[in-house]
Structure formats: structure tokens, C-alpha cells
Amino acid sequence: MTPPVALVTGIGGQDGSYLAERLLADGYEVHGLARTPDRPAWCPPQVRLHSGDVTEHDAVRRLLLEVAPDEVYNLAAVSSVARSWQEPELVHAVNGDAAVALMDAALVLQESTGSPVRFVQASSAEIFGSPTTAPQDESTPVSPTNPYGEAKALAHLAVSQARERGLHAVSAILYNHESPRRPTTFVTRKVTSTVAAIARGEADELVLGNVEARRDWGWAPDYVDAMVRALRHPVAQDYVVATGESHTVHDLVREAFTAAGIEEWEGYVRIDPDLTRPMDAADLRGDHGRARRELGWAPTKTFRDVVALMVDTDLLG
Ligand code: GDP
Numbered sequence: 616m617t618p619p620v621a622l623v624t625g626i627g628g629q630d631g632s633y634l635a636e637r638l639l640a641d642g643y644e645v646h647g648l649a650r651t652p653d654r655p656a657w658c659p660p661q662v663r664l665h666s667g668d669v670t671e672h673d674a675v676r677r678l679l680l681e682v683a684p685d686e687v688y689n690l691a692a693v694s695s696v697a698r699s700w701q702e703p704e705l706v707h708a709v710n711g712d713a714a715v716a717l718m719d720a721a722l723v724l725q726e727s728t729g730s731p732v733r734f735v736q737a738s739s740a741e742i743f744g745s746p747t748t749a750p751q752d753e754s755t756p757v758s759p760t761n762p763y764g765e766a767k768a769l770a771h772l773a774v775s776q777a778r779e780r781g782l783h784a785v786s787a788i789l790y791n792h793e794s795p796r797r798p799t800t801f802v803t804r805k806v807t808s809t810v811a812a813i814a815r816g817e818a819d820e821l822v823l824g825n826v827e828a829r830r831d832w833g834w835a836p837d838y839v840d841a842m843v844r845a846l847r848h849p850v851a852q853d854y855v856v857a858t859g860e861s862h863t864v865h866d867l868v869r870e871a872f873t874a875a876g877i878e879e880w881e882g883y884v885r886i887d888p889d890l891t892r893p894m895d896a897a898d899l900r901g902d903h904g905r906a907r908r909e910l911g912w913a914p915t916k917t918f919r920d921v922v923a924l925m926v927d928t929d930l931l932g
Contacts, residue, residue: 618642618643618644619642619643619644619685619686620643620644620646620682620683620684620685620686621638621643621644621645621646621684621685621686621687621688622646622647622648622678622679622682622684622686622687622688623635623638623645623646623647623648623687623688623690624647624648624669624687624688624689624690624691624717625648625649625669625689625690625691625692625737626647626648626649626655626658626662626664626690627647627649627650627651627655627656627657627658628655628690628691628692628694629657629794629796629797629798629835630690630737630792630835630838630839630842631647631649631655631658631690632655632656632657632658632659632796633794633796633835633836633839634688634690634839634842634843635647635658635659635662636659637836637839637840637843638843639659639661639662641843643686644663645659645661645662645663646662646663646664646665646682646684647662647663647664647665648665648666648667648669648675648678648691649664649665649666650666650667650668651666652664652666657796665678665682669691669709669713669716669717670708670709670712670713672712672713672716672720675713675716675717675720676716676719676720676723679717679720679721679723679724680720680723680724680727683724683728683730684724684732685730685731685732685733686732686733686734686735686846687717687721687732687733687734687735688735688737688842688846689714689717689734689735689736689737689770690737691709691713692709692710692737692767693705693706693709693710693763695763695800695801696741696761696763696764696892697800697892698800699761699762699763699766700761700762700892700893703762703765706762706763706766707762707765707766707769709766710763710766710767710770711765711766711767711768711769711770712766712769714736714769714770714773715769715770715773717734718734718736718773718774718777718782718784719777721734721777721782721784722777722780722781722782725781725782731783732782732783733783733784733785733846733847733851734774734777734782734783734784734785734846735784735785735786735787735842735845735846736770736771736773736774736784736785736786736787737787737789737842738767738770738771738774738786738787738788738789738853739763739764739767739788739789740788740789740790740791740831740855740857740896740899740901741759741761741763741764741767741896741899742757742758742759742764742767742768742771742788743755743756743757743758743759743764743896743899744758744759744760744761744764744896745758745760745894745896745897746758746896746898746899749861749898749899749900750831750857750859750900750901750902751855751899751900751901751902752855752901752902752904752905753788753852753853753854753855753905757771757772760894760896761892761893761894770786771786771788771853774786774853775853778851782851783851784851785842785845785846785848785851785852785853785854786853786854787838787841787842787845787853787854787856788853788854788855788856788901789838789841789842789856789857790830790831790832790833790855790856790857790858790899790900790901791803791830791831791832791833791899792832792833792834792835792837792838792856793832793833793834793835793921793925794834794835794836794921794924794925795807795924795925795928795929796835797835797925802823802864802867803832803867803921803922803925804925804929805823806821806823806864806867806868806871807871807922807925807926807928807929808929808932809821810868810871810872810874810875810877810926810929811875811926811929811930811932812929813875813877813883814875814876814877814930815930819883820883820884820885821868821883821884821885822885822886822887822890823864823868823884823885823886823887823890824886824887824888824889824890824891824892825864825890825891825892825895826863826864826865826868826884826886827863827864827865828863828864828895828896828897829861829862829863829897829898829899829900830861830862830864830899831857831858831859831860831861831899831900831901832858832862832867832918832921833856833857833858833914833916833921834914834915834916834920834921834924837912837914837915837916838856840912841854841856841906841910841912842856844906844910844911844912845906845910848909848910850909852905854903854905854906854909854910855901855902855903855905855906856901856903856906856912857900857901857902857903858901858903858914858917858918859900859901859902859903860900860917860918861898861899861900862918866918867918867922868880868884870918870919870922870923871922871925871926874922874923874926874927875926875930
């Protein structure tokens with residue numbers, strides 16, 4: 616029997632690396648699209664790498680027709696909300712238009728081969744903007760408040776349209792999900808790597824922006840598992856993927872210092888107003904009830920577990 620074939624865009628990112636490991640373990644032939652020709656740090660050697668930019672729509676379509684995957688996971692994105700304020704057009708092109716073009720290409724492939732293609736869009740809690748209700752679920756209005764959220768919202772809405780046109784397409788509305796593979800541009804890894812450096816005597820301050828911001832932080836491999844389950848479910852629909860609990864950046868800092876065994880930590884933290892964003896979602900917290908009921912999915916790690924795992928890894932490095 617020939618193995619199922621999956622194409623993963625954004626294979627070089629945190630989620631791409633965990634997803635590649637998962638699909639290889641499940642016996643898939645995994646193709647990955649990455650921007651650079653070099654194999655990304657966490658990318659397993661068995662992944663068949665293709666280099667290219669998702670904004671090159673014609674090249675992506677040709678690749679899709681050549682690889683002819685059974686499944687497409689669209690993880691390629693400019694992942695930083697903060698950066699989206701500086702480069703809104705780029706973020707719209709990568710996080711929005713490219714996803715729309717990829718779904719179109721998947722429909723073309725499906726029509727040309729007659730074999731169904733399943734598609735997962737890595738959507739984001741940022742499509743909800745600054746919601747007035749918490750927790751949010753699949754029926755919460757889409758109302759983004761930053762360029763990142765706008766682009767993700769476009770792709771999210773395009774998923775329902777692709778579904779109408781016959782594609783088995785799913786939007787996984789992912790809340791923040793973290794791991795030791797997170798870059799330090801994200802607040803979790805910035806905190807855990809800096810706390811580890813302080814514990815080793817190599818740094819003496821942790822400089823942060825809005826420490827009152829709340830996020831629903833989960834464990835990245837759990838979120839990859841949710842995307843796999845969502846894609847394999849017989850009915851294509853959208854799912855909120857979240858823990859249901861939110862914590863402040865301040866809580867994150869306290870947990871990280873505690874995990875590193877530093878009790879007197881307040882003196883290390885400095886607030887720099889320049890790191891505060893023009894708009895910041897107040898309470899992003901997701902209700903994963905549908906994913907639990909229909910996919911049998913639940914988070915396997917608590918906030919404290921995630922922070923401790925990240926600090927432990929950073930203490931080694
Ligand atoms: P995001 O939710 O995808 O934007 O993930 P981030 O990890 O970048 O940011 C999470 C929250 O942490 C946001 O509300 C930020 O405003 C807040 N935050 C506070 N200080 C910092 C900081 O120094 N760096 C980052 N990246 N975020 C910070």
C-alpha cells in the first residue's frame with residue numbers, strides 16, 4: 616500500500632516540526648514547504664523539503680499538482696502579531712491571500728485527479744480581536760483588531776467558502792501554544808530563556824511590555840494533535856483549540872522564576888512602555904467544548920507544566 620501523502624506549509628516553524636514528527640510516525644510521506652533551501656533546525660531528515668514562498672501562487676499551485684497530497688496543512692504564516700503592525704501588507708499576503716490561493720489550488724488538484732483533498736488552516740484566536748465575551752467559541756463574531764488578525768480572518772472565512780465549493784476544509788482556531796521550540800520573539804520563550812540566563816548568572820534583567828495582558832497558553836504538540844484529529848474527522852468544520860484558562864504575563868513570569876528556583880524575582884523585572892502594543896486583546900480564552908465532544912481532544916498539559924518544561928529546557932541550553 617502506498618502511504619498517504621501530506622504537504623505541510625511552514626514546515627520550519629514550531630508547529631511544522633511537531634506535525635512532521637507526528638505524520639512520519641503515522642506512516643505518512645511528508646512534504647514540507649519552507650522559505651529557505653536549508654533544512655530548518657527541527658525538520659526531520661525524512662521530510663521531503665521544497666523551498667519556496669507561499670506568496671508565489673503559481674509556484675505553489677505547480678508544487679501542489681506535482682506532489683498531489685491527500686492532505687494539506689497550511690501552517691505558513693508571519694507568526695508575530697507585533698510584527699504585523701510594522702509590515703501589514705506582508706502579513707496580509709502571507710497569512711491571508713496565500714491561504715486563499717492554496718485552497719483554490721487544492722480544489723484544482725481535487726478536480727483534476729478526482730481524489731479528495733483534505734485541508735487544515737491554522738487559524739488564530741486573533742480573528743476574534745478584543746472579544747467582549749470569554750471564553751470564545753466557534754460562534755464568537757470574527758472581528759480582528761490588528762493586521763495579523765485581519766489576515767487570519769480572511770483565510771478563516773475562505774475556509775467556509777472552500778467547503779461550500781467541495782473541499783474538505785477545516786479551520787483550527789488556535790490559541791497561543793508554546794514549547795521549547797518557540798522563538799524568543801514570543802513572550803513565553805522570552806521569559807523562560809531570560810529567566811534561565813538569570814539563573815545561570817548570565818543576565819540581570821527581564822524587560823517586558825504589557826504584563827497585565829492575558830492569554831490562554833497551551834502546549835504546542837497538543838495543538839498539532841488537534842489539527843490532525845480535525846482533519847481526520849469525517850465532518851469538516853471549524854474548531855476552537857484552547858485550554859480554557861487564561862493567565863497574565865505577570866503569572867507567566869512568576870511561574871518561570873519559581874520553576875528556576877528563584878524566589879526573590881521582582882527586582883529583575885523592568886517594564887518598558889515601548890514594548891506595549893497599539894492594541895492588545897484583553898482576554899483571549901477559548902472554549903474547546905466542540906473539539907472535546909467531537910474529536911475526543913483535551914489539553915494534556917497545564918500552564919504550569921508548559922512553563923516548567925520550557926524553563927527546564929532553557930536551563931540546559
Ligand atoms: P501573541 O499573543 O501571538 O501576540 O503572542 P506573544 O507571545 O508575542 O504576546 C503575548 C502577550 O504578551 C501580548 O499581550 C503582549 O503584549 C504581551 N507581552 C508583554 N511583554 C512582551 C514582550 O516583551 N514580548 C512579547 N512578544 N509580548 C509581550
